[in-house]
Amino acid sequence: MPHTVKGVVARAKGEPVTVENIIVPDPGPGEALVKVQACGVCHTDLHYREGGIEDKFPFLLGHEAAGIVEAVGDDVTDVQPGDFVVLNWRAVCGVCRACSRGEPWYCFDTHNATQKMTLEDGTELAPALGIGAFAEKTLVAAGQCTKVDPDSDPAVVGLLGCGVMAGAGAALNTAKVTRGQSVAVIGCGGVGDAAIAGARLANAGKIIAIDLDDKKLEWAKEFGATHTINSKDTDVVEAIQELTDGFGADVVIEAVGRPETYEQAFYGRDLAGTVVLVGVPTPDLRLDLPLLDFFGRGGALKSSWYGDCLPSRDFPMLVDLYKQGRFPLDKFVTERIGIDDVEEAFSKMHDGTVLRSVVVI
Template sequence: MPHEARAVVAAKKGAPVEVLPILVPDPGPGEVLVTVQACGVCHTDLHYREGAGGDAFPYPLGHEAAGVVEATGPGVTGLAPGDYVVLAWRAPCGRCRSCRRGRPWYCFDSQTADRPMTLLDGTALTPALGIGAFADKALVAAGQAVRADPAARPEAAGLIGCGVMAGYGAAVHTGGVGSGDTVAVIGCGGVGSAAIAGASRAGARRVIAVDIDDGKLDAAERFGATDTVNSRGTDPVEAVRALTGGHGADVVIDAVGRPETFRQGFYMRDLAGTLVQVGVPEPDLSIELPLLDVFARGGSLKSSWYGDCLPSRDFPVLIDLHLSGKLNLDAFVSETVGLEDVEEAFARMRRGEVLRSVVVL
């Protein structure tokens, strides 16, 4: 029997989201039904609302979620009703060419639920990032539900499902930050702040936070930034060079995803340094760089997909760091809101007023 639930749905491109009744089916083979307790408001949800995620409307939004398994489908092992889980939008298939080569964090055929959630009139929904967790219940592939320690409150734990993991992993996995490195992070929202925390935990001797908002720069220091640069009135490339002996940073993380920040990051690196782009760009943006500079400066230009994480491995690690006082997930939660407040939360996110709004159900 399908379960009726409330969900935040983007019905058409650019239109305000709506809270609508939906039907969530019982889990089929390899699927689990999750009662959602909390879900963070991520910029990717806004991308879907604006049509950047495709045109398969209507989209139920929300993907940074924690909750409790309500039911499991045939063939599911390792999960049982009552288990506390964090949802992941990447669940390695184990079969694609990347998984077979031992790189499941790049899985090219990530698992999602096969059975569609629908509107009451039967219209099939396309869950954003394969989850759709601004809802009372969500149906996901079993691999998307990662067991977690219930001592971590869902408002904080759910953020590991996207923004925190993406930023932390961009520093630790993609950027390979190591002891003694110098690191610059452009953009100190939720993802950038997590990158700062990751770089600090990895042993960077200097972590430079770059943003145009003094409030976010103040918060960046709480996550481990040793220096801050307000780029509204300062050339951030020159400022970072001045803080690194005139050389530039070993690793630069662009958590914004715009041509101007990518260019700043490119020239903010030391020779043979690494630039990691983890900020998701709008689909119409492009970048042009002198090819001789790309060659002469050397190093690496990398995109970070989900912080190159393996959720089953990395989510429990971050939860343990949080519970041991080494990674303050609660500090990412700027406010808690209800399902009906998501549109206003998008507006506050656009204005840069929050690290994360979190929907509590």
């Protein structure tokens, strides 16, 4: 029997979100019904509301979530009712060319639920990143459910579902930061601070945080930054070089997604250093750099998709490290809010006054 629940819907580009009744089907083959306990307010949700990702309105927003599996389809064996899970948007297929060559974190055919959630009038909803978790219940592919330690705070561990994993994975999986390396992170929002925390977890040497906002730079110190640079009144490349004996950082992680900050990352790294782009650019942005500089500097230029994570491997590991006091996951939670407060949370995010607002349901 379908379930009628409250959910946060973006009906049109740029319009304030609304809380509406939505219809969630019982799970079919390969699907799971999840009772959502908490869901972080991610910048990606705001991108959806602004039409910056696609235009398949109306959207059911929310994707950084944790909750309890309530029911599963007949053929589902990996999770069962009662399991505490963090939702992910990379339910790997296991058979595409990336999965077949042992690199499932690049899976080219990830799964979502087949059935559609709808408004009461039957209008189909497009769930953000195939999840749609600003809702009391949501329907996902069973592979989007990752079991973690059930003795965990859903408002904290749910953040692994997107931003925290993207940043930490950019350092640990994509850049493969190693002991003693110098790491610079440009952009100290949730993703950037997670990259800083990941670099610290990898025992990096100098960890340099770069942002325009002094408050964000103070936050960055809490996650492990050893040095800070305010780029509003400082030449970023020169400042990075000054902190790294004139050479540049071994790894620079760009968590903004802008041409000007990518250029800073490119020239702020050491010769043969690594640049990782984890900030999400808009489709209109372009980069213009001398091709000779690409050749002459060597090294690696990488993009990080979801922190190149494998949820079944990385989520439980990071939860365990958090519970051991080695990964400060709880520090990302600035405030806990209700399902009616998402629009206000977007404003706070835009103003830079929160790291993460988390909807507790």
